[in-house]
Amino acid sequence: MARKLMKGCEAIGEAAIKANCKLFFGYPITPQNEIPEYMSRRLPQVGGTFVQAESEVAASNMLYGAAGAGERVFTSSSSPGISLMQEAVSYMAGSELPVVIVNIMRAGPGLGGILPSQADYFQSTKGGGHGDYRLLVLAPSSVQEAVDLMQDAFDLADHYRNPVMVIADGLIGQMMEPVEFKEDRQPCRSLPSKDWATTGWKGEGRPRAIVNSLFLDPNLLERHNEKLTAKYAEMARNEVRVAEYFTDEDYDLLVVAYGSVARVCLSAIRQLRAEGKRVALVRPISLFPFPTEVIERAANKAGRVLVVELSTGQMLEDVRMAVGKDFPVAFHGRTGGNLVTPDEAREKILAQLAAREASR
Amino acid sequence: MFTRRISILVGHFGSGKSEIAVNYSMRLARDGLPVSLIDLDVIKPYFRSRSARDQLAAAGVELVAPTGDSFYADLPIMLPRVRGLCRQHDRRVVMDVGGDDAGARVIGSLDDVLDPDEIEVAAVLNFNRPFTADPDQAVAMIRGIEGNARMRVTGVIANTHLMQFTKPETVRSGYENACECARRLSVKVLAVCVPSVLEGEFSGDEFESKLFPISRVIRTTFAADTDSAGGDSGVPEQPPAPGFAPAVEGRYGVRKVGPLFVPAAMPDEEG
Structure with a gap:
């Protein structure tokens, strides 16, 4: 298919339709309004249903119902709206429902602002709702990658019977880039039949399907938690996604960044490498599971790490856990909706290279 | 490309209105004309003509956009200066209107102060955008805006255009589609925009309409993703069979990626 020029939000919507998702329930919030806008136009054209719910709470529980009935379904929102959905997210994880949730992150906390941010890393990867659960979390750094990850997200959700969250800073949602939708795309994982879904019981053929997260018997609930934990361990083994840049070469500093910030850092790193400075980049694509071992290996080769985020340091904690507490890890973050510029990244990288030199 | 005092740019969101408004008003200022650019985009929060605040100021263009906190908002704010400029006959005015029919509603409130003989209303068309992929869709969009x-x-x-993938043929086929729309609407094609790097690909009289070279001002600080289309998105290998202990590389499906982006060398659009 020919390339189209699309905003991240529009491309995410079209990717869902290409993944045969015919249902969208959501509520408007800046900077992701182009997703519901797009779905409200496109879904009727493909025989789907768009509902603007009365709130994010309602939308997320509509997701629960539709996924429970075995349908592919997704919602999108931005940070405060995602916070409102957290009760249903926990219920969907507990009931093992395959749904896709998109968070086009804006600056917080509270109402915050409407400019880009990556400050919902903790909320997405450590569980914004209650109980022991994990979401598969994917973070695109281009509009094309948002398309690809979005299509994979539906397959992963169905494969693991688990909610998948795609998080992008507001910039990825709002910027336009050329994108391509593959015609012959195959599912990225096997898709088991949804024999557990509530599709109507005819009194025979199979037991009643009950979608539920209530287990009053402590032993049953513990067994359920153990089953979920095993599933998360399987995700951790099989679903790590990461992009590495220049890690095959020699380098004195490893930069770790994701989303649009990784592209800013890469622009700076390419320029610095042209000047003979030895720097490499690891860009986590899956945030849960986190590419712990890749970062540990790449960091050890450099001896020093710089983490750059649009937050006060959230992924930073996972990087620290990957490299151990005595490893030198520096951090640069911007908040409020301010972006890291390539010049700023360059300056921070140069400072770390100088610090490494001085510590020798 | 415009001959009347007030140029109003409308169209699908993402069609290029802001970039054209910024480039055109900076060109008027370079020609020594007093010019005001009114940012009437109440539709989207980022990548508006107000993002070019510093470049516009340097070029001598008056930017009319909300100030203070409201600068960053996507609220329907109509500044008193807008109505004033409609009546101030000694300045050129460029209005950058928000996308689609929804964005156009804001100029409907100005019809009591706009003199029909002073205005030109131009629909910006990019046929690589969703919802304006062909003349039928584009004309329907324009009717809604009107x-x-x-x-x-x-x-x-x-x-x-297709950003970094724009080829001369991209521009040519888009021109054909624009001509078809113009014919159906009984209007002219006022200009053919080309990325300034491709300007040399076209002779001056190739199109009946004027060439208008565009240098992108409103953009991200990092470079285009030149390698994005068709690439894999780091899908790990299929999960191994139970009991099989794979090597670290396979287990983690580590994606080796070469240089993805060309180096950035462009102004920061922060603000």
Whole structure:
């Protein structure tokens, strides 16, 4: 298919339709309004249903119902709206429902602002709702990658019977880039039949399907938690996604960044490498599971790490856990909706290279 | 490309209105004309003409946009200065209107102060955008805009491009589509926009309409993703069979990626 020029939000919507998702329930919030806008136009054209719910709470529980009935379904929102959905997210994880949730992150906390941010890393990867659960979390750094990850997200959700969250800073949602939708795309994982879904019981053929997260018997609930934990361990083994840049070469500093910030850092790193400075980049694509071992290996080769985020340091904690507490890890973050510029990244990288030199 | 005092740019969101508004008003200022650029985009929060605040100031263009906190908002704010400029006959005015019929509603409120003989209303068309992929869709979009704007579109601007993937053929086929729209609307194609790096690919008289070279001002600080299309997105290998202990590389499906982006060398659009 020919390339189209699309905003991240529009491309995410079209990717869902290409993944045969015919249902969208959501509520408007800046900077992701182009997703519901797009779905409200496109879904009727493909025989789907768009509902603007009365709130994010309602939308997320509509997701629960539709996924429970075995349908592919997704919602999108931005940070405060995602916070409102957290009760249903926990219920969907507990009931093992395959749904896709998109968070086009804006600056917080509270109402915050409407400019880009990556400050919902903790909320997405450590569980914004209650109980022991994990979401598969994917973070695109281009509009094309948002398309690809979005299509994979539906397959992963169905494969693991688990909610998948795609998080992008507001910039990825709002910027336009050329994108391509593959015609012959195959599912990225096997898709088991949804024999557990509530599709109507005819009194025979199979037991009643009950979608539920209530287990009053402590032993049953513990067994359920153990089953979920095993599933998360399987995700951790099989679903790590990461992009590495220049890690095959020699380098004195490893930069770790994701989303649009990784592209800013890469622009700076390419320029610095042209000047003979030895720097490499690891860009986590899956945030849960986190590419712990890749970062540990790449960091050890450099001896020093710089983490750059649009937050006060959230992924930073996972990087620290990957490299151990005595490893030198520096951090640069911007908040409020301010972006890291390539010049700023360059300056921070140069400072770390100088610090490494001085510590020798 | 415009001959009347007030140029109003409408169209699908993402069609290029802001970039054209910024480039055009900076060109007027370079020609020594007093010019005001009114950012009437109440539709989207980022990548508006107000993002070019510093470049516009340096070029001597007056930017009319909300100030203070409201600068960053996507609220329907109509500054008193807008109505004033409609009546101030010694300045050129460029209005950058928000996308689609929804964005056009804001200029409908100006029909009591806009003199029909002073205005040109140009629909910006990029046929690589969703919802304006062909002349049928584009004309339908323009009709919706006209209804909400309470004014007729008086010309179209051919702005078909694919950012870093724009080829001369991209521009040419977009021009053909724009001509078809113009014919159906009984208006002219006012200009054909081309990325300034491709300007040399076209002879001056190739199109009946003027060439308008565009240098992108409103953009991200990092470079285009030149390698994005068709690439894999780091899908790990299929999960191994139970009991099989794979090597670290396979287990983690480590994606080796070469240089993805060309180096950035462009102004920061922070602000």
